[in-house]
Amino acid sequence: MTTISELAARRCTPLKGEQHRLPATDVKAFLAALPGWELVEDGAAIRKTFRFPDYYRTMAFVNALAYVAHAEDHHPDLGVHYDRAVVRFSTHDVGGLSANDFICAAKTEQLA
Numbered sequence: 001m002t003t004i005s006e007l008a009a010r011r012c013t014p015l016k017g018e019q020h021r022l023p024a025t026d027v028k029a030f031l032a033a034l035p036g037w038e039l040v041e042d043g044a045a046i047r048k049t050f051r052f053p054d055y056y057r058t059m060a061f062v063n064a065l066a067y068v069a070h071a072e073d074h075h076p077d078l079g080v081h082y083d084r085a086v087v088r089f090s091t092h093d094v095g096g097l098s099a100n101d102f103i104c105a106a107k108t109e110q111l112a
Ligand SMILES: C[C@H](O)[C@H](O)[C@H]1CNC2=NC(N)=NC(=O)C2=N1
Pocket: 014, 015, 073, 074, 075, 076, 089, 090, 091, 092, 093, 094
């Protein structure tokens, strides 16, 4: 069983090519470790909405996430609203989900 702490302790690595796309069994196991994250776009991405009391706290989260994304060189798509941020991870370099998406989702959980 993979835990969220195990995923969050890993570092992203540069991955290119569809051979790095995660098999469905790994996707299922990693997703089970990440509360509230859902598979979207026919399994090509994962997404979660994080809710906050106000804009200031939403932006604090988004800025912390931007820092993590820069440090890991793996970047989420973000929908930023007054009281929530919609975070989507997918790896365009592999054309779907890679381990990097789940590592960054776990690091995102640690910020929220
Ligand atoms: C060279 C660099 O590692 C790549 O361009 C990285 C940058 N950040 C990335 N972020 C995401 N979400 N997917 C990628 O394929 C990706 N590729």
